[in-house]
Amino acid sequence: MDSSTAVRVIPLRVGRTKVPYGQFYGGLDGYSGLDLATDKSAFIWVPIHAYLIEHPSEGPVLLDTGICPAQAEDHAGYYGGTVLEYFTDDDEYDLPADQRIEAQLALHGRRPEDVSRVIVTHFHEDHIGSLPLFPHAEVVLGRAEYEARDSLILGLVPLAYKRSVAGVTRWRPVDFAGPEVGGFSGSHDLFGDGSVVLLPTPGHSPGSTSALVSLGERRALLTGDALYTVRHLAVDDVRQMQTGADDLFIDSVRRMQWLHRLLPDLVVLPAHDDTPYGELLVRDLLAHDGRLSQEAFAELKEYEATTFDAAYRLNPARRPRYVADPAGGTLGSVA
Numbered sequence: 443m444d445s446s447t448a449v450r451v452i453p454l455r456v457g458r459t460k461v462p463y464g465q466f467y468g469g470l471d472g473y474s475g476l477d478l479a480t481d482k483s484a485f486i487w488v489p490i491h492a493y494l495i496e497h498p499s500e501g502p503v504l505l506d507t508g509i510c511p512a513q514a515e516d517h518a519g520y521y522g523g524t525v526l527e528y529f530t531d532d533d534e535y536d537l538p539a540d541q542r543i544e545a546q547l548a549l550h551g552r553r554p555e556d557v558s559r560v561i562v563t564h565f566h567e568d569h570i571g572s573l574p575l576f577p578h579a580e581v582v583l584g585r586a587e588y589e590a591r592d593s594l595i596l597g598l599v600p601l602a603y604k605r606s607v608a609g610v611t612r613w614r615p616v617d618f619a620g621p622e623v624g625g626f627s628g629s630h631d632l633f634g635d636g637s638v639v640l641l642p643t644p645g646h647s648p649g650s651t652s653a654l655v656s657l658g659e660r661r662a663l664l665t666g667d668a669l670y671t672v673r674h675l676a677v678d679d680v681r682q683m684q685t686g687a688d689d690l691f692i693d694s695v696r697r698m699q700w701l702h703r704l705l706p707d708l709v710v711l712p713a714h715d716d717t718p719y720g721e722l723l724v725r726d727l728l729a730h731d732g733r734l735s736q737e738a739f740a741e742l743k744e745y746e747a748t749t750f751d752a753a754y755r756l757n758p759a760r761r762p763r764y765v766a767d768p769a770g771g772t773l774g775s776v777a
């Protein structure tokens with residue numbers, strides 16, 4: 443892969459979401475879908491990121507779309523009459539005007555109508571809420587996710603919320619029929635030039651997809667929610683809650699570990715990474731117009747080296763811990 447097939451990856455900050463600490467970090471503590479509906483005691487805010495991928499000849503591609511204003515400002519109206527109205531909290535999303543996806547695209551000289559393709563990592567609402575702004579775009583996603591679109595999560599919640607996907611005119615489910623990459627037995631090279639290679643990372647949802655993108659001398663794995671943060675690579679010590687089968691999710695993380703071990707030039711770019719690693723990576727990509735500086739790369743590799751050992755076991759000093767609101771509220775933070 444040479445630099446002529448490199449792309450630029452520009453993080454778009456599309457608000458934030460309030461999640462139960464247990465959903466984000468409690469997978470090894472038995473936190474389950476039932477807790478998700480009933481536990482209202484310990485929340486954290488995490489950022490929502492979509493990514494603008496600028497390809498030299500294929501134009502702008504979006505990976506995920508984040509949320510839309512109605513989800514944040516009229517939650518009950520947006521989800522009214524569906525089980526999601528009861529299953530989620532009215533204040534689960536926060537979206538300042540300057541973080542709307544249109545405003546974020548405009549910062550980089552792009553309008554929604556310029557975007558030719560949207561890669562959907564998975565159908566969760568914080569990733570597809572602004573999809574209605576892109577009715578002209580081809581929507582690329584894993585076939586398993588596409589085929590599960592009408593299935594019910596936890597027997598209750600439709601995987602693809604109708605209002606968020608109603609405007610899509612061109613679905614393009616992909617089959618990962620391309621060559622093996624790292625621990626992955628199949629892949630899909632989106633443009634045929636190695637710049638954006640889609641990989642199957644199911645488990646968080648039935649067909650979760652990640653994108654391995656070339657930044658020239660370095661590469662990034664855009665994981666969506668297949669990993670919530672870089673430290674979730676240590677799947678034996680830090681795990682998010684699963685709505686589906688644990689073994690499928692763990693298998694995907696092991697394959698990401700394998701890829702990460704194989705590619706020394708790889709950094710991990712999830713949608714909600716609230717760690718100093720995630721913050722540095724986003725800040726540096728924004729500061730260098732979608733390219734990663736050598737200085738930041740070295741610092742990120744240092745963070746990885748002090749976070750896991752060679753078997754991806756977590757340094758105990760990096761173990762996440764919930765810090766409750768000293769005033770007794772339900773909103774805490776993560777140490």
Ligand SMILES: [Zn+2]
Pocket residue numbers: 566568569666667713714
């Ligand atoms: Zn998410």
